[in-house]
Amino acid sequence: MKKKFISAALVAAVSVGFAMHSLTASATLKPGDVAPAFTAQASLGGKTYTYSLADELKKGPVVVYFYPAAFTKGCTIEAHEFAEAVDEYKKYGATVIGVSHDNIDTLTKFSVSECRSKFPVAADADSKVIGEYDAGLPMHASMANRVSYVIAPDGKIIYEYTSLSPEKHVENTLKAVKDWAATHKQP
Numbered sequence: 001m002k003k004k005f006i007s008a009a010l011v012a013a014v015s016v017g018f019a020m021h022s023l024t025a026s027a028t029l030k031p032g033d034v035a036p037a038f039t040a041q042a043s044l045g046g047k048t049y050t051y052s053l054a055d056e057l058k059k060g061p062v063v064v065y066f067y068p069a070a071f072t073k074g075c076t077i078e079a080h081e082f083a084e085a086v087d088e089y090k091k092y093g094a095t096v097i098g099v100s101h102d103n104i105d106t107l108t109k110f111s112v113s114e115c116r117s118k119f120p121v122a123a124d125a126d127s128k129v130i131g132e133y134d135a136g137l138p139m140h141a142s143m144a145n146r147v148s149y150v151i152a153p154d155g156k157i158i159y160e161y162t163s164l165s166p167e168k169h170v171e172n173t174l175k176a177v178k179d180w181a182a183t184h185k186q187p
Contacts, residue, residue: 024175026146028160029135033062035136035151036132042097043108045117051097053151060093061152061158061180063173066135070110070121071103074146078166079114079121085170086118092181095119099135100144101127150176152184 029035035053049160056062058086065082068073082096089096096119101112104123111121124130127142148169150159159176161169 007033007071008027014187020132028145028162029149029157030160031157033157034155035149035157036129037155038129038132040099040129041120041162042105042122044115044120045110046105046112047110048108049120051120051122054155056097057155059095059149059154060153061095061177063089063094063096063148063177064133064151065096065146065148065169065173066133067146068100068132068137068143070106071114074164074166075100076114078118078146078169079110081166081170083114083116083118085174088181089177090178094150094177094181097122099124099129100154101125101142106161129145140155148173 027080037054039050040051043047053062067078069075079098086096097117098115098121100121101124102170103125107121107123110177111117115121127136128138128142130136133149135144137145145162146164146166147162149157151172153181158180160171161172
């Protein structure tokens with residue numbers, strides 16, 4: 001009886017370990033892949049408009065970061081960090097946009113309070129963009145995983161980072177933008 005319990009406990013522990021790993025493992029797009037173009041309803045500073053990735057890429061690199069849900073602890077931390085870094089991204093000609101499955105009404109509030117009116121957030125209520133970027137959570141594909149991409153003006157992904165922790169997304173994407181800018185002339 002004791003052996004069966006230990007064996008069952010071991011199987012359960014291994015299963016939990018694999019499940020936890022699958023939350024961070026993903027089939028995201030990789031550097032060199034062409035980023036899917038998208039338009040979406042977005043909000044910047046509480047004002048709603050149609051965001052176009054193609055239009056933003058004409059201005060320079062774009063950091064597209066996916067996050068699970070507005071107003072949750074990790075997503076709020078991440079939004080604050082991106083808001084604090086927006087001016088640094090701009091020095092290198094880059095812009096930032098956050099994408100989640102939240103509706104536009106929620107994101108209109110989030111864009112002011114948590115994004116501090118510094119960068120737009122796009123509504124992907126039908127999870128179409130999340131799907132095109134392979135950015136869904138493994139156990140809940142309609143909800144975005146925490147995935148950050150840096151996309152060069154030619155539409156190619158130059159950097160990808162996936163971690164459910166909000167830490168390092170800004171640091172890593174900013175480094176990728178700086179590295180790109182060091183080898184490309186600014187307009």
